[in-house]
Amino acid sequence: MTLDNIKPGQGGIISSIGGHGMLRRRLLDMGLTPNTKVKVRKVAPMGDPIELSLRNYVLTIRKEEASKIELKEVFSI
Amino acid sequence: MKYIFALAGNQNAGKTTLYNALTGSNQHVGNFPGVTIEKKEGQIKKYKDASLVDLPGIYSLSPYSMEEVVTRDFLLKENPDLIINIIDATNIERNLYLSLQLMELSIPMVIALNMMDEVRASGNSIDVKRLSDHLGIPVVPISASKGEGISELIDVVMKMAQSQDKSIRKLDFCTGEVHKAIHSISHLIEDQAREAGYPLRFAATKLVEGDEPTFKELNISENQLHIINHVVEDMEMKLEIDREAALADMRYVYIEKICEDTVIKKQETNEQIRSEKIDKILTHKYFGIPIFIGIMFVIFWLTFGLIGAPLQGYLEEIIGVTTEYVSDLMIRFEVNDLLHSLVIDGIFAGVGSVLSFLPLIVVLFFFLSFLEDSGYMARVAFLMDKLLRKIGLSGRSFVPMLIGFGCSVPAIMATRTLSSERDRKMTIILTPFMSCSAKLPIYGMITMAFFPENAAAVMISLYIMGMVVAILSGLLLKSTIFKGEPIPFVMELPAYRIPSRKSIILNMWDKGKDFIERAFTIIFLGTIIIWFLQSFSWSFNMVEDSTHSILASIGSVISPVFIPLGFNDWRASTAIITGLTAKEAVVSTLSVLTGASSDLQLSTAISTIFSPLSSFAFLTFTLLYMPCIAAFAATKRELGSVRYAVMTAVYQTVTAYVVGMLVYQIGNLIL
Structure with missing residues (x-):
């Protein structure tokens, strides 16, 4: 399951980060590392990007970027 | 300067607020070499021998983004004496990520733990002493916005800088x-x-x-x-x-x-809880975008109407009275006519007309700084991102483009808040295609002469055309000059905070000062050149009637260039040139050159210059061609290079020409 496929109000534990180069590094730098808990809070009015919460802060990324983030566990809050 | 300190930290950690608190108003603003990233340097309060360099807000020291590379280069090559690393205590995990990388640089470092007041007020706590022990460097709790802990921070920093023992405890956090x-x-x-x-x-x-x-x-x-x-x-x-x-x-x-x-940590901080509530409304699925449009509408109305316009009126009056006073004085002292004309018709008229925009800029930046510092701009990017993505930009570029409908100058200045250099450059190039308010008088003049029945439709079509050209240009630029991977859209949505008054005032002051400086340098020069061309003949005699001026003859020389656009009249091409001082000047030039003394006469005169179709081509050209000198100066300032600014102007003018020609030629085929 990837992060773009879960609904607002759901969360998950990251298993791996795909992609490459700048994008991938950026995701890692922002704390989207393996075993991190991340929640989807919201989807923007036009359907993209999405709003996440992790490590006690709020981050927005596009669905395309979210599709690179693989989750190992999905839960509802 | 004996000591140079670097201020580093994440975006939204309160870096600018701390910088202002540490340095006061004694600042020098420039760019880092070779890039359009702003470099601020200021003297630490009460310490004449210590200066502080404000580094870009970054999250990591990766080799990918310009901001990160600039920071790395500065820290590695300029050898600052000490790094002040500001950390948002409410978001400590992600903020420490940069700290660990900075600590590897073996430069003495002090951590300023910001927003500790928020942490405490929410019933949470951070053991500062233990944190400092773990990291092996001093940690000073502060609240930059309230000014708490600032003098303690300065004490710790100065003590560390002055100490002879520069050895840094090696931190081995890898396993x-x-x-x-x-x-x-x-x-x-x-x-x-x-x-x-x-x-x-x-x-x-x-x-x-x-x-x-x-x-x-x-x-x-x-x-x-x-x-x-x-x-x-x-x-x-x-x-x-x-x-x-x-x-x-x-x-x-x-x-x-x-x-x-x-x-x-017992709970989210009060600010985080409040932010979530505010976002329930401001980024709401259905209300989010209408509310944003409403906010921008109110800001426009206040800036260009309720507050800005009267202020602009007062300033114009003051400039007018001063002009008259100086003019009288010069006449009384029998100053040479030429000098009189230079000062009054050239400098006062030119610089004065640009200077009268100052209130608009200051008022607009009051609101924009408020939106930026409160955290709302990040939400705008979140709301609007999808719309701008197709042309290779992100939601962040939306606000500068929107301001472009008011005036390109503050719009271009507002691009400085964009975190990606590529986005910033592209936005600067595209923003002037948004029809600014100074072009309205031109539309008014032409529609009155040719399309009195359909004035609104013509004006709306121009606004739309500007946007369409911007979109097509964006697509073109994206696949040519700005090819390559766009900066990923991975953006923090900071908690909403009430902006510090000092930051807003300083920002307004900065923008105002910037604008005045330009008014008296590049704009000053530009208006003198135009004045000279307008007032002299080729034999360098002053002309009574501007139809015999150098400008008029240049106008006639370049006039045939516009034949593919359907008009070939020296008055039209001259007006296009004078429009560079300010777009409204197109109207005043045309009325001077046609000798019209009323709107009706002007309409009649104009109908001899253009056909309805060619008048629309003329409108298209004036909509799109290079912006006025003030906007050009802003472009130069923000791109950090005359060459790029000239290239931008050429690009815009060529685009205007091509689109104007298409309008006329295709129109000719259809009509």
């Missing part, structure tokens, strides 16, 4: 396989790191990470590359994770451990 890899590579490259001026630990970590610039700077040989790859591949295999992820993971794991020991 297991990563540790092994870093250490074996350290031994391998010790000499090269010293030669390149790289701290060993930093160099080794970066090589493990696969950081391209470090490989180049250290002149890593083929043989070494082979060994490094072998070591790192071995590490990757044992950890079952690639090098970049391994290092990021290691840092975060270490941070989590520190936080477990020092941070007591």
Whole structure:
């Protein structure tokens, strides 16, 4: 399951980060590392990007970027 | 300057507020060499021998973004005496990620733990002493917005800078396989790191990470590359994770451990809870966008109407009275006519008309700083991103473009808040295509003469055309000059905060000062040139009637250029040139050159210059061609180079010409 496929109000534990180069590094730098808990809070009015919460802060990324983030566990809050 | 300190930290950590609190108003603003990234340097309050350089807000020291590279280069090559690293205490995990990387640089460092007041007020706590022990560097709790802890911070920083003992405790936060890899590579490259001026630990970590610039700077040989790859591949295999992820993971794991020991978090902070509530409305699925449009509408109305317009009126009056006074004085003292004309018709008229925009700029930036500092701009990017993505930009560019409908000058100045250099450049090029308010009088003049029945439709079509051209240009630029991977849209949505009054006032002051400086330099020069061309004939005699001026003859020379656009009249081409001082000047020039003394006469005169179709081509051209000198000066300032600014102007003018020609030629076929 990837992060773009879960609904607002759901969360998950990251298993791996795909992609490459700048994008991938950026995701890692922002704390989207393996075993991190991340929640989807919201989807923007036009359907993209999405709003996440992790490590006690709020981050927005596009669905395309979210599709690179693989989750190992999905839960509802 | 005896000491140079660098201020580094994440975006939204309160860096600018702390910078202002530390330095006061004694600032020097420039750009980092070769890039459009702003570099601010100021003197630390009460310490004449210590200056502080404000580095860009970044999250990491990766080699990918311009901001990060600039920061790295500054820290590695300029050898600052000390780094002040500001950290948002409410968001400590992610903020410490940068700290760990900065600490590898072996530069003395002090952490300013900002927003501690919020942490405490929410019933949470951070054991500052323990945190400091863990990291091996001083940590000073502060509240930059309330000014708490600032003098303590300065004391700690100065004491550290003045101390003879510059040794820095080596922080070994890596474990297991990563540790092994870093250490074996350290031994391998010790000499090269010293030669390149790289701290060993930093160099080794970066090589493990696969950081391209470090490989180049250290002149890593083929043989070494082979060994490094072998070591790192071995590490990757044992950890079952690639090098970049391994290092990021290691840092975060270490941070989590520190936080477990020092941070007591009972609940979200009050600000975070409040933000979530505010966002329920401001980024609401259905109301979010209408509310944003409403906010922008109110800001426009206040800036260009209720507050800005009367202020502009007063300033115009003051300029007018001053002009008259100076003019009378010059006449009384029988000053030479030429000098009189230069001062009054050239300088006062030109600079004065530009200067009268000052209130609009200051008022607009009051609102924009408020939106930016409160955290709302990030939400705008969130709301609007999808719309701008197709042309290779992100939601962040939306606000400058919107301001472009008011005036290109503040719009271009507002691009400075864009965090990606590529987006900033592209936005600067595209923004002037948004029809600014100074072009309205031109539309009014032409529609009155040719399309009195359909004035609104014509005006709306121009606004839409500007946007369409911007979109097409964006697509073109995206696939040519700005090719390559766009900056990923991975953006923090900071908690809403009430902006500090000082930051807003300083920002308004900055923008105002910037504008005045330009008014008296490049704009001053531009208006004198136009005045000269308008007032003199080729024999360098002053002309009574501007129809005999150099400008008029230049107008007639370039006039045939516009034949494909359907008009060939020296008055039209002259007006296009004078429009460069300010777009409204197109109207005044045409009325002067046609000798019209009323709107009706002007309409009649204009109908002899254009046909309805060619008048529309003329409108298209004036809509799109290079912006006025004030906007050009802003472009130059923000792009940091005359060459790029000229290229931008040429691009805009060529676009205007091509589109104008298409309008006329296709129109001719249809009609």
